Amino acid sequence: MEKQILSVLVENKPGVLFKISGLLRRKRFQIDSLTVGKTADETVAQFTIVILGTLEEAQKTVGMLNRIVDVFSVEILDKDSIVREIVLARLELDSENQRIFLQEAEQKILVQALYQKNKEICVELIDTSQKIEEFLFSIKKANIKILEWIRSGVIAIKK
């Protein structure tokens, strides 16, 4: 299904997340990912929301989100925007082959080992959602045991 990325600037105060997620639920938009954080101006927070749906559907949300008194601006990001996600994962490596596999994977995606303890390795991945999906697919294929897999959700910035 098509994905649309919305970048929403809001007043940084309690209750805004509730209003935004409530509105998306009410209008039956499916949220694929939602992240929120303060901007460089701490009175302003920024939401990156990925919804499943067509551009037309996303355009409808723009007006509705704008209606929320605490929302400053809503923008649908172009397809060529820079999109990143972070994954923190604990993996168990049972063989030398798996270790080599992981090292090779580092060529394709930004992987950083954070610590290693016996067979267990904790890694951090930073890339696009698609690359992360591909990486997940390949380690499953290599039978690497996933102890924990935590995704940050998408953040994105326009070019």
Place this chain on the structure above:
Amino acid sequence: MIGADALLKSLENQGVTEIFSYPGGSVLPIFDRMPHSNIRRILVRHEQAAAFAAAGVSRSTQKVGVCLATSGPGATNLITGIADAKLDSIPMVAITGNVFKNLIGSDAFQEVDMVGICESIVKHAYFVEDVEDLPRIITEAFYLAASGRPGPVLIDIPKCVQAGEVSAELVKKIERNELFEMHLPGYFHEMSSDISQEIKSIELIKKAQKPVVIFGHGVVLSNAEKELKDFLDKTGIPSVWTLHGIGAYDGNKDLSLGMLGMHGTAAANFAVHHADLIIGIGIRFDDRITGVIKEFERQAKIIHFDIDPSEFGKNVKTDVRVCGQIASTLPLITKALPKNSSNNWKDWQKTLIEKKQKWPIDGRKKGKLTEISVIEELYKKIDQDDVVVADVGQHEMWLAQRFIGKKSRKFLASGGLGTMGFSLPTAMGAAFSGHKVWSISGDGGIQMNIQELVTLVQDKIPVKILILNNGYLGMVRQWQELFYDKNYVDTPLFNPDFQKIGEAYGIPSFRAQTQEETQDVLEKMKNYNDGPILCEFVVEREENLFPMVPAGKSLGETLLNKEESIED
């Protein structure tokens, strides 16, 4: 000065003269101080009525009505009235008490998360953390409620904030009625489109052969009746209106075709179905006026004027979107169009005038007393400044189809939410407009807020109460008749003696069963201004409402009666 004083003083500074309220544990500090305020208290008997009455003030005047309830059940009882105001874009301020701040979130006695519950049914909601914020919040709440696209605003105030001491500095500011600076950095209510949309509108209108205007509540809410009149008078474009557009333009003109939609007039529905250009002014193209959407969009270009950009393209695809205050956008178009532009649609005008004569609003039966005959007698009696408040159901549509006034804010109905029990408490609020108010309900709806009869008596509020008793939930019964094989489940009502009920409350009460009795009693009601007066009209039981667009059909398939449609 404590928070309660600051609240009341701030409300006075906003021009509030009456509050519809009901006391309780979590609003005791406010009630304790109310006798010191100039604001009149109206003690309702159920909080739902307080919300409707507050909105009744807003609907009938240009003021912002206010209601007040305690925490928990008092607050939740307001919900239906708040939702009703939201769906009809009615400015209103609802104030609720809440438990002490240190108890919030602990499931304390009579605690509910009112801000959370109301999230989807208010324009904005406040939880007041600090007594020092109170005057600013009141200023913001009234501004938000009334500006842009209006709507209800909730202010939830914990009891400790109501009782908290106000700083000396703030006391001075409040007492001097100084302006409180608002903090609404995300609120841009004055949105406007670029001029290209107006230019496109003018082009489309010049090219049109069969244009029609649909005007609605937005015209009334933005006080743009004059601008609408200028536009329609100059262009000669035939017009139809929505339930809430009633009275925004003179309905007696030849090219005024009536209300459109599910129970609109045949001529209005015909015009919209066959138009090649639809100009929607302050409307939201909701499902009760469009019929099946695909057919609605079929052949016409659509121009949409509205203040709320999220309405554009929400229900129908529009070709031109003019965003902004109608009073400032519409005159640009009026000015730019040549005086003789109606030459382009002379034939169209003629056709529609013929259709209007061919399909008059009718349905009156000889002999028995029917709801329609009572309503027609009522309209003979009322003055043009009188306010008519419908409840919900068949009578509401019969009233709407026949409304003869030339002024807006004179026909009040629960349009969006369609709430039974609306009429009596809304009429109570509308009585504060200073005009004569007629409340019309069925035997179903009247029972949903009948407790307010005592409020009307206690406060001597002059509402003329008509109960049209056909012993059924008429609208639902009609659907059961037409689409569920006359399976009348729970629509026949066992009723009390409404005349005796009225008398028990101390209201002069009557019963009419014939035309003659109806005429007599309406005359009595018209001339009585010493508080409420009531009459039960015993009418024919199974009267059906037409025209009708059945669910899933287009406006072109409007039924004139059980057998005939306008296509035939």
